[in-house]
Amino acid sequence: MAEPLLAIDRLDVFHGDFQALYGVEAEIAAGEMVAVIGANGAGKTTLLSALAGLLPRPAAAIRWQGSPIGALRADRVARLGIALVPEGRLLFPSLTIEENLIIGGRMGRRGPWGLEAVYRLFPILRERRAFAPAQLSGGQQQMAAIGRALMANPALILIDEISLGLAPVVVRQLYEVLPAIVGEGMAAIVVEQDTSRALSVSRRFYCLQEGRVALAGASGSVTREAIGRAYFGV
Amino acid sequence: MEWVNAVLQGTLLGGLYALFAAGLSLIFGVMRLVNIAHGDLIVLAAYLALSITAGFGLHPLLALLLVVPAMGLLGYALQRGLINFTMGGDILPPLLVTFGLSVIIQNGLLMGYTADPQKLQAGALETASLTLLGLTAGVLPLLTFALAVAVIGALQWMFYRTAMGRAFRATSDRQDVALLMGLNRAHVFGLAMALSLAVTAIAGVLLGIRTGFDPAGGGARLIFGFEAVIIGGLGNLWGTLAGGVILGIAQAIGGQIHPGLQILAGHLVFLAVLAVRPRGLFPKMEG
Ligand SMILES: Nc1ncnc2c1ncn2[C@@H]1O[C@H](COP(=O)(O)OP(=O)(O)OP(=O)(O)O)[C@@H](O)[C@H]1O
Ligand SMILES: [Mg+2]
Numbered sequence: 111m112a113e114p115l116l117a118i119d120r121l122d123v124f125h126g127d128f129q130a131l132y133g134v135e136a137e138i139a140a141g142e143m144v145a146v147i148g149a150n151g152a153g154k155t156t157l158l159s160a161l162a163g164l165l166p167r168p169a170a171a172i173r174w175q176g177s178p179i180g181a182l183r184a185d186r187v188a189r190l191g192i193a194l195v196p197e198g199r200l201l202f203p204s205l206t207i208e209e210n211l212i213i214g215g216r217m218g219r220r221g222p223w224g225l226e227a228v229y230r231l232f233p234i235l236r237e238r239r240a241f242a243p244a245q246l247s248g249g250q251q252q253m254a255a256i257g258r259a260l261m262a263n264p265a266l267i268l269i270d271e272i273s274l275g276l277a278p279v280v281v282r283q284l285y286e287v288l289p290a291i292v293g294e295g296m297a298a299i300v301v302e303q304d305t306s307r308a309l310s311v312s313r314r315f316y317c318l319q320e321g322r323v324a325l326a327g328a329s330g331s332v333t334r335e336a337i338g339r340a341y342f343g344v
Numbered sequence: 345m346e347w348v349n350a351v352l353q354g355t356l357l358g359g360l361y362a363l364f365a366a367g368l369s370l371i372f373g374v375m376r377l378v379n380i381a382h383g384d385l386i387v388l389a390a391y392l393a394l395s396i397t398a399g400f401g402l403h404p405l406l407a408l409l410l411v412v413p414a415m416g417l418l419g420y421a422l423q424r425g426l427i428n429f430t431m432g433g434d435i436l437p438p439l440l441v442t443f444g445l446s447v448i449i450q451n452g453l454l455m456g457y458t459a460d461p462q463k464l465q466a467g468a469l470e471t472a473s474l475t476l477l478g479l480t481a482g483v484l485p486l487l488t489f490a491l492a493v494a495v496i497g498a499l500q501w502m503f504y505r506t507a508m509g510r511a512f513r514a515t516s517d518r519q520d521v522a523l524l525m526g527l528n529r530a531h532v533f534g535l536a537m538a539l540s541l542a543v544t545a546i547a548g549v550l551l552g553i554r555t556g557f558d559p560a561g562g563g564a565r566l567i568f569g570f571e572a573v574i575i576g577g578l579g580n581l582w583g584t585l586a587g588g589v590i591l592g593i594a595q596a597i598g599g600q601i602h603p604g605l606q607i608l609a610g611h612l613v614f615l616a617v618l619a620v621r622p623r624g625l626f627p628k629m630e631g
Contacts, residue, residue, distance in 0.1 A: 164520055184523035194524050202517040205510060213510050217526040262526075 113176050115140045115297050116161070116192075116266060121171040123153075123160045130156040132321045140265065143288075143298045145308035145329060148318035149341055154301040155197050157318065158268045161299075162194040163187035189217055193264035197271050197301075199255040201243035207254050208239035214261035221263025222294050228257040231287055249280035256284070256291075266297045273304055285311060305337055319343050345478065347600065352479055354596025355589050359489030360554065362588030363547035364569030365576075366496055367540035369584045372573070374512045374536040375431065377438050381445040383566030385541055388449050389415050389548025390557045394462055404464040404549050411545040419541030423534040431533065446562060453559035464552035488550045495543055496585050502539075503581070512536060571614040577624030586626060590617075 114137040123131040130153045138144045148154050160167045163184035172180045174190055182190075193214075201210050211228055229236040232253040243251055252272060259267050272288075273281040281304075288311055292298050302308035309315055309329040317325040317340040325332070325340030368382050379385075389411055396407040422445075430437035472483040503509040515522040515532045523529060551557060551565070568591060576587025591610050598609020617625060 162524060164523070183528075184520070185526045185528050188524050188526040196521060196524070200518055200521045202514045202521065204513045204517050209510055213514055213525050216507065216511075 114138060115142075115175060117173040118161075119171055119173065121157075121160065121167060123156050123165055123167050125156070125165075130321050131160065134318075134321075134323055136316050136323065136326070138266065138297050138299060141292065141295050141297055142314070143292045143300065143312045145312035145315040146299060146301045146318060147303070147305050147308050147315060147337075147341070148324075150303075151320075152318040153321040154318055155270055156321075158194060158197075158270050158299065158301060161187075161268060162192060164194075188262065191219060191262070191265035193259035193262045193267050195252075195255045195259045195267065195269040195272075197274065199243075199248075199251045201251055201254055201258070203243055206240050206242060207235055207246065210243065210254055210258050211235070211239075211261050214258035215263075217262055219263040223260040223263050225261070228260055231260075231290065232257060247280075249276050249284070252276060252280075252284060260291065264296060266299070267291070268299045268301075270301045271303065272300065273302065273307070281307075305341070309337075317341060347597070349479055350596040350600040351593055352481060353485070354593035356481060356485035356489045356592070357596065358572075358585075358589030358592030359485070359492035360547065360550055360588070361568045361572045361591050362492040362585040363488070363495060363543065363550065364565050365572035365584045365588055366492075366499060366581065367543040367547070368566075368569045369573045369576075369579070369581060370499060370543070371536050371540045373579050374516050375533050376435070376516075377427070377431070378435075378442070379540070380439060380442040380566065381449060381562070382442075382540075382544065382569060383564065384446045384449040384453075384562030385415070385544050386548040386551060386565045386569075387557050387559065387562045388453065389541075389545040390464065390552035391453055391457055391462070392545075393464055393549045393552055394457075397464060404466050404553055405469075407464075408546060408549055411549060412542050415545035415548075416538040416542040419537040419539070419544075420534040422541075423537035424530055427537070428530050428533055450559050450562065457559065459558060459560070461556050461558045462552070463556035464549065466553040470553060484550075484554060488554070491546060491550070492585060492588070495546060496581050499539070499543070500581050508535065568610070571610065574624055575614055575617045577627035579628035580624070580626050583624060583626035583628075587624070590625075 117137040118134055121131055121134040122129060134157060146154050146157060159165045161172060163182055167180045169181035170178045179187060179190065205213065211225055215224065234250055235253055235257060238246055238250060243254065272284050285307060300308060300312060312329045314327065315329045316323050317337065319340060325336060364386060368379060371377050371379055392414060393404050393407045393411045396402060396410055397404050427438055427441060430441045469484055473480050474483060503512060511527050511532050514525060515527060515529060519529060572587035572591050573584050575590050576583030590613060594613035595606045595610040599606035
């Protein structure tokens with residue numbers, strides 16, 4: 111098999127003294143969509159933060175196209191083409207929506223995404239471009255956060271809880287655009303509490319339980335019972 | 345009429361205070377750093393201009409062409425070589441380091457230039473004045489005020505209209521998310537300190553022409569700048585100009601009542617503002 115885009119090998123991550131991930135093994139190929147599921151506190155956000163370089167992690171535990179990147183600062187990781195849509199969106203409150211998008215594209219990586227393309231994907235953002243993030247609804251903010259990450263034209267986009275706190279109709283809209291995003295050749299790791307939704311959009315999944323990969327496999331063939339066991343550890 | 349005149353002189357003096365304050369305001373806004381050495385860096389810039397004017401026989405305003413970039417470079421180097429190592433957790437370490445820097449600069453200047461007061465010689469500019477409607481204003485104070493407005497206007501433009509300004513605001517908002525945009529925090533902080541000290545260079549040269557300076561004079565400049573920032577409201581550059589003007593007017597009116605009251609009146613107005621509006625008169629709107 112060809113070198114995966116990203117390979118995770120025996121990844122331990124700590125929050126201070128508290129160990130949140132234990133020997134996580136995972137990988138993702140270019141253009142692939144992978145779901146990470148798991149209960150509250152299972153370590154999903156910790157995993158994405160560590161991949162993005164926001165948490166200390168063993169230097170050799172994360173390989174990008176074969177090279178170890180575990181020792182890189184987050185801004186260096188971003189330059190490789192790994193973009194994070196953080197949990198809770200975390201737009202820059204003192205930047206307008208358009209400025210939030212522009213700053214997402216400041217690294218100047220080439221690719222299909224730019225202001226125009228993001229506005230075509232989320233037309234409401236064009237209307238709201240001069241607004242402050244706080245003036246937008248939660249769903250619109252999530253669109254802006256996704257748009258900000260897309261602006262970087264990443265090779266891998268990490269999306270933490272697309273649906274958190276959003277109305278079901280908005281969640282459905284956001285999931286409808288996901289294939290369009292990944293269709294552009296971008297790989298995606300999608301973290302989601304809503305298991306069935308996550309499994310329906312992804313090709314493969316990893317289920318975390320208390321910091322360990324409890325189950326992994328093809329999203330299409332896994333049974334509810336297996337997921338339930340891996341999810342809750344019963 | 346003499347009261348009107350006092351207000352005018354105070355307003356123009358406020359321009360100088362705004363220049364003391366603008367750099368302080370900028371770095372506090374971007375990295376929440378209170379730079380205790382700010383006043384001493386103003387004085388350092390004045391001494392740098394002194395050496396340049398003496399060495400090359402340049403007019404002090406022309407010396408700005410060298411002092412501004414020199415102070416900017418010094419700012420970048422200081423931030424990346426020293427202050428950055430203290431940032432990121434507790435607010436105390438950077439405070440202590442800049443305090444130490446203040447002591448070092450004062451003593452370094454004392455060794456290099458002695459304790460004698462110095463002045464930058466600007467020739468006719470020092471005494472030239474304009475009279476309009478019975479009011480007389482010195483050309484130098486007018487020029488200072490105009491420069492203060494120009495500097496603050498330029499900073500405002502940079503902050504809200506340029507990529508660098510976006511990077512400053514983003515870093516100020518959320519440092520970790522700014523990293524995700526590929527922004528190198530150490531470099532962004534270095535740029536902010538470079539700009540801060542570039543403004544400090546202008547302040548130092550104008551101070552040097554106007555009143556003269558000595559190695560121990562930094563503390564008072566820090567306090568005036570700090571008061572202007574607080575009166576105007578944290579994070580608001582035009583507010584900082586207004587704060588400088590209010591401080592200048594308070595001092596001028598105090599001095600008009602009794603010469604000994606000049607400085608005290610400024611401090612009293614500062615305390616009054618702090619008591620009534622702890623976030624300053626024009627705090628930045630929260631989004
Ligand atoms: N900053 C932190 N300091 C200490 N412990 C933390 C910190 N952040 C997370 N943890 C702990 O690490 C574990 C994993 O948390 P994480 O946020 O990664 O879970 P999650 O799967 O994203 O949960 P959720 O579905 O609630 O978002 C939890 O036990 C949590 O309490
Ligand atoms: Mg989470």
